[in-house]
Amino acid sequence: MNVIEGLEAIVHPFGQSTVAIGSFDGVHLGHQAIIRNAVEDARLHDRTALVFTFDRHPAELLRPAVAPAMLCTPAQRNGLIEACGPDDLVIARFDLDLAEMLPDEFMQRILKDLLGARAIVEGVNFYFGRGRAGDLAYLRAAQSRFDFTLRALEPVLVGGAAASSTRVRERLAVGDIAEAESVLGHTFLLSGRVVSGQHLGRQLGYPTANLAPTHRQVVPGDGIYAVYAHLDDGRVLSGACSIGNRPTIEGAGRSIETFFIDFDEDIYGRQIELQFVQLLRGEEKFDSLDDLVAQMALDVEQARGILQETCKGTAIARP
16 A cells, blocks of 8 residues: 655546545544445446545644544554555645635545545545535535545444444543454554653562553553553563552552563563553552552452463454
């Protein structure tokens, strides 16, 4: 798959193409259906299969106070899109010029003149153009004027409800990893760098790696999780991860810290991706540090047992 970052990077306009359009935050099952539908249509008509998306969620520019955190890093998103089989991925910079573009101008300048769209595939809830005027009704009416065919896909249902990025965020927020990943159709990975912390875990006999997310990515809800960590050298470690404010230790502050099981190497500064397997318990405040350490020992053993069982299956996976 060829990745083109920025409309200005398109030196020569595309010939005929089938274009899948969307924000594709998380590339969940609904997004995958849109992209694969575009690929199938392109192959049927001997066209380029093209995915068109943006470098950020539109709300980051238009409604920054309520803009959601992203489910994937840009690299993860690109890899997930590539797995669906398109020829090209065009990532447009979402700026005020693009946000204020009228639907007719967007259709003519970008989709027709630049991308060569002869068919457009999107979800029924996608909008574009100033005031979100480029809705499904607009596209249906515009087909004859701009000589394209619209393929509007209904939401994919998972467990009787529509697959959506909002639903994934809601499930991650309560630690329901299994349902979140059933909607995604792939593993959720939190990407970050291991940074120096307060060494509180080491003082308690459980040295931890503190993760600083490298992107504005969703973090699962507070609690203790059994996790795998994918290191930048390809190794996969087992661990128990704590997310939260560490209430037993006054002033400890918020952190994402992981104790790796049967591992004792310096990985400060390394890039890792955490794969959350199961929520063990919620965050708790203990009466003493001894009580906390006793619970940490139980958490580690529970995580070890869960991950040993998981190893027998196929859950150690990247998207």
